[in-house]
Amino acid sequence: MTASPVAAGSRPSRSVLLTVTCLGQFMVLLDNTIVGAALPDMQHRLHTQLTGLQWIVDAYVLLVAMLLLSGGVFADRFGRKRVYLTGVAVFTAASLVCSLAPSVGWLIVGRVLQGVGAAALAPASLALLAAAHPVPQDRMKAIGLWAGFSGIGLAAGPVAGGVLTEAFGWPAIFLVNLPIGVVLLLVGLRHLGESRNPSAPTIDIPGTVLSVLVVGALTYGLIEGGARGWTSPVILGSFAAAVILLAAFVAVEARRSAPMLPLRLFGQRLFTVSNIAMVVVGFALMGSSFFFSQFFVYVQGSSILRAGLQTLPLSLAMVIVSPYAGRIAARYGFRILVTTGLALAGLGLLALGTVHADTGYGNVWWRLGAVGIGFALTLSPLTAAAIQAVSPQEGGLASGISSTTRQIGAVLGVAVLGAIVRARQSGGASLETGLDSAFLAAGAVTLSAAVLTGLWLARSEPAKGSAAPRRSADPGAVTTSDEATANSR
Incomplete structure (x- = not known):
C-alpha cells in the first residue's frame, strides 16, 4: 500500500484518527443489530407483513455485500479520507431518511442508501488506520x-x-446515528489527513453492476415468492434472470484484467471451501437473528425492551470470544476450530428449534450463547484460511471477498428462512411452528457445513515467523499479512 506523503505539521493525531475510525465502524456495526430489536414495532406501526420486514433488512445487507469490494478500491484510488467522509455523510443522511419514512417503501429506500454509505465507510475506515501506522x-x-x-x-x-x-418508537434507532455522523464529519474534515494508493486497480463497474443484479433478482424471487406464488411468471422470471445474469457475471469477470472477483482464486481448495463455509455462516447467523426478537415478542409475549435484552447472550458471546479465535486457530489449525465452531453453532440452532412459548428463559439463553460462541470461533479462522490460500499481495482482496460472501449468505438467509416461515404459516401452522422450522433449517445447514469443512478444509497452519492474526474491518475477520488491510472489512 502506498500512501501519499503528509506534511509533518498537518499529520493527524493518531489518537484522533483511531477515535474517528472506531466511531464510524461502531455506527455501522450498531446498525447491524439495532434494527432487529425494532422489527416488531415496525411491523405494527407500518402495517407490514413478514415480506416487508425482510426487505428492510436485506435492502441494507444486499448493498453492503455487493459494493464492499468496490468501496475499498474507491478509497485507495480516490482518497481514503474523501471516501470515508462521503460514506459517513451518505450513511447519516440515509439514517434521517429512514427515521422520517412514512411507509415501508421509503424505509427500504433509506436502507439502500445506508448500505451504500456503509460500503464506502467500512473499508475506508480501515485503510485510513493502516496508512497512518506503517x-x-x-x-x-x-x-x-x-x-x-x-x-x-x-x-x-x-x-x-x-x-x-x-421509549420513542422505531424511528429513534436511526436518529441515534445523526449526532454520531455530525461529530465524525466535523472532526474528520478538520483532523484527518488524506492518503491514497496511486497503483490501486481500476473500478470493475460491469462486475459490480452485474453482481448487484444477480443477488437482487435471486433475493426478490425468494422474498416475494411466498406472497406472489412460487409458480407465478414474475417469480419464475426473477429466478431465470438471476441465472442469466450470473452467467454474464462469470463471463465478464473471466475476461477482465482486473476483475472485482478473480475466478482463478477459486482454484485453491482452501479458498473455495472457506468461502462456501462463510456463506453458510452469514446465512445461518443473520437469517436466524432476524427472527429472535419476533420470537420473544410474538411467541413468548416479551416487551420489545425485554426481547432486546434476551437476545444479548449471542452478541456478547461473539464479542468476547472473537478476539481469541485467531490465536486458537494459529495453534490448533483452521480445520479443527472451524469444524468445532460450526458444529456448536449448528447444535445451538437445532436446540433453539425446540423452544416453545412456555419455555423459560433459563432454558433459552444458553442456546443463544452456544450459537454465538460457535460462530465467533468460526468467523476469524475462515477469513484467515481464505487469506492464507492466496499470495500476500492479494491478502486484502481475499479478506474482502470473505466478508462479501458472508454478507451474501446473510441476504439469502433472511430470504430463505423467511420463505420457510411463510410456507409453514400458509399451510396452517402457527408462527411458533414456523419459527422453529426456520431455526431447525439453519441448524441443519450449519451442521452440513461442519461436515464439509471437516472433510475438505486443509490442515493449514500460519507459517512460522509470520505475523499473528489480527482483526480486519469486519469484527469477525482477521488478516495475517501486512498487505491484507486496505480493502478488507
Whole structure:
C-alpha cells in the first residue's frame, strides 16, 4: 500500500484518527443489530407483513455485500479520507431518511442508501488506520483496539434498540446515528489527513453492476415468492434472470484484467471451501437473528425492551470470544476450530428449534450463547484460511471477498428462512411452528457445513515467523499479512 506523503505539521493525531475510525465502524456495526430489536414495532406501526420486514433488512445487507469490494478500491484510488467522509455523510443522511419514512417503501429506500454509505465507510475506515501506522506492530495494536471498540456496537445493538424503540418508537434507532455522523464529519474534515494508493486497480463497474443484479433478482424471487406464488411468471422470471445474469457475471469477470472477483482464486481448495463455509455462516447467523426478537415478542409475549435484552447472550458471546479465535486457530489449525465452531453453532440452532412459548428463559439463553460462541470461533479462522490460500499481495482482496460472501449468505438467509416461515404459516401452522422450522433449517445447514469443512478444509497452519492474526474491518475477520488491510472489512 502506498500512501501519499503528509506534511509533518498537518499529520493527524493518531489518537484522533483511531477515535474517528472506531466511531464510524461502531455506527455501522450498531446498525447491524439495532434494527432487529425494532422489527416488531415496525411491523405494527407500518402495517407490514413478514415480506416487508425482510426487505428492510436485506435492502441494507444486499448493498453492503455487493459494493464492499468496490468501496475499498474507491478509497485507495480516490482518497481514503474523501471516501470515508462521503460514506459517513451518505450513511447519516440515509439514517434521517429512514427515521422520517412514512411507509415501508421509503424505509427500504433509506436502507439502500445506508448500505451504500456503509460500503464506502467500512473499508475506508480501515485503510485510513493502516496508512497512518506503517510499522506492522503499531498497526496490529491500532487495529486490535479499533476492532475491539467498534465490535461493542454488535453487543450494544439489541439493548439500545430495545430501549429506544420502547421509549420513542422505531424511528429513534436511526436518529441515534445523526449526532454520531455530525461529530465524525466535523472532526474528520478538520483532523484527518488524506492518503491514497496511486497503483490501486481500476473500478470493475460491469462486475459490480452485474453482481448487484444477480443477488437482487435471486433475493426478490425468494422474498416475494411466498406472497406472489412460487409458480407465478414474475417469480419464475426473477429466478431465470438471476441465472442469466450470473452467467454474464462469470463471463465478464473471466475476461477482465482486473476483475472485482478473480475466478482463478477459486482454484485453491482452501479458498473455495472457506468461502462456501462463510456463506453458510452469514446465512445461518443473520437469517436466524432476524427472527429472535419476533420470537420473544410474538411467541413468548416479551416487551420489545425485554426481547432486546434476551437476545444479548449471542452478541456478547461473539464479542468476547472473537478476539481469541485467531490465536486458537494459529495453534490448533483452521480445520479443527472451524469444524468445532460450526458444529456448536449448528447444535445451538437445532436446540433453539425446540423452544416453545412456555419455555423459560433459563432454558433459552444458553442456546443463544452456544450459537454465538460457535460462530465467533468460526468467523476469524475462515477469513484467515481464505487469506492464507492466496499470495500476500492479494491478502486484502481475499479478506474482502470473505466478508462479501458472508454478507451474501446473510441476504439469502433472511430470504430463505423467511420463505420457510411463510410456507409453514400458509399451510396452517402457527408462527411458533414456523419459527422453529426456520431455526431447525439453519441448524441443519450449519451442521452440513461442519461436515464439509471437516472433510475438505486443509490442515493449514500460519507459517512460522509470520505475523499473528489480527482483526480486519469486519469484527469477525482477521488478516495475517501486512498487505491484507486496505480493502478488507
